[in-house]
Amino acid sequence: MTRPSVNMTFDTSLVDTKNPNTSFSTTESDLSEADASAITKASTQLEVTPTPPPKPSTAVHHVPTQDAYDSWAAVYDTDGNMLQAIDDVELSTFLPEFLASVESSFRRKSIQLLDLGCGTGRNTAKLLSYPWATNRNRVIEVTALDFSAGMLDVAREKLAPLEKDNVRLRISQADCFPTVGDKEASPVPAVSGLSAVDGVISTLVLEHVPLGDYFATVASLIRKGGYVLVTNMHSDMGKISQAGFVNAEGVKIRGTSFAHTSSEMEDAAIQAGFELVSLRDRIMAKEDVESGRVGERGLKWVGVRVWSGMLLRRL
Template sequence: MSSTPRPIRSVSNTELYDRWAKVYDTDGNILQALDDHMLPPLIDRVFKLLSSSSPLTITELGAGTGRNTVKLLSTALPISRINALDLSPGMLAVAKSRCAGALGSDGQAPQVAFYDFDALRPANYPLVASLSLTADLVVSTLVLEHLPLSDFFRTVKWLLKPEGGYLVLTNMHADMGRKSQAGFVDEETGEKVRGESFVYEVSEVLEEGKKWGFVLEGEVGERGVRKEDIGEGRLLGERGKKWIGCLCWFGCVMRLKV
């Protein structure tokens, strides 16, 4: 006997992530788990490419619940400042709480500041405008699917220093995007809640990046779900079983060529 399908509600991305914030890190999202697993090598790669010996400024475009912010705060990497931008005030509230314990009182951790920001309406955020052209590195994970490609790369270029900089980008793979999109089940209402989402092939992303002056550094990484990922104590829980054999994630490092 089949279960009754859950009602699906489409909402704005702001509403989606405000509602999702309270369970985003605990609801067993397989794409987030893959991203956490695959991101560290990309961060290692980009820090080997950054030649500056002076402390770096990193801007996160779509910081979410701060899962990457807190990792950066906890490293010994030469970071002076992290600017964490996100569309969702609910997500930023979780990020602020999450990162508070990592800041310490010894003054050794990077400065970190959190900003509301919508890449589709940058003129509405004068505080973020002051950050334009200041970043050595932009980190944006699992954000691209919610933005038109041109708006994404325009914003990244606007954030990076005019003499160039780097982008660490991850996103849902098109193979997964054709079957699903970002969303969650709101246990209070029983609804499957979804926002606006775009499906991009890797080749489309690289081609659009070139139009804005970005070139690929190294190779694009792609990751699917494997049988050995599933099970207690492994990378993914039972929710990942239906995705075995499907490419779900891709990530890369890009450089702004000047």
């Protein structure tokens, strides 16, 4: 069952790009005393010593998710986002597993891949840079889709140099989950001109979307036998974390998010016509910070499950 919406937003920080004096924070920041207690409890159960976050002291203002991402785009890749860092670490092995599954299942002359909710193209770049050259007769067609014009402006500049003769890129702006606001809306393929693809990645997106809308949309995008890689903020973090940024007036800017559990995600995926191939989660470790993989803000989350990932196959 999908958890009710809570006043949370984004896997990481937002920033007011119109004001250079704006301060910002990531998901590990500005939690309440109850949140701090929850982190302490979770960490104690794993025999680690947590660092309680500071108490909140400013008002909260909620904004539409799309507006927030447009504002966030300019610093999205450089704001020291803790969850993005963990996502990158996990995808170093999880993404090749996904791509190997797609390659072995479809031996046609072309493979179609989609990055759903691509943002600035952080993981689209991984698709383009993957060593596809083992079969130069095969064309790899990658589509990067997002609703944020600001994010896609950054993605275009970043991704253009990564195209090759046999690795082609299409960047498109569209409402990735149109049924969220209108249950009678056409699915993404009709809106964006997409056809069914062989593989979909969608990273750190699911937390913003109701489960039914999310997996029904993904099911409409993927062909039978295709694979889907989904990563998300773990619900252990999502239940106690409120992310956003503090603007020049000292107001915390928030959007809306969901704390989907792994079991809820799996149930919704199966209901939408997928089978679960593998499920992963990740506990923040002190070594993640000491090694430099994650910034010092990650210390507040040591011992807590912060990330989850699923590999699915369309039946």
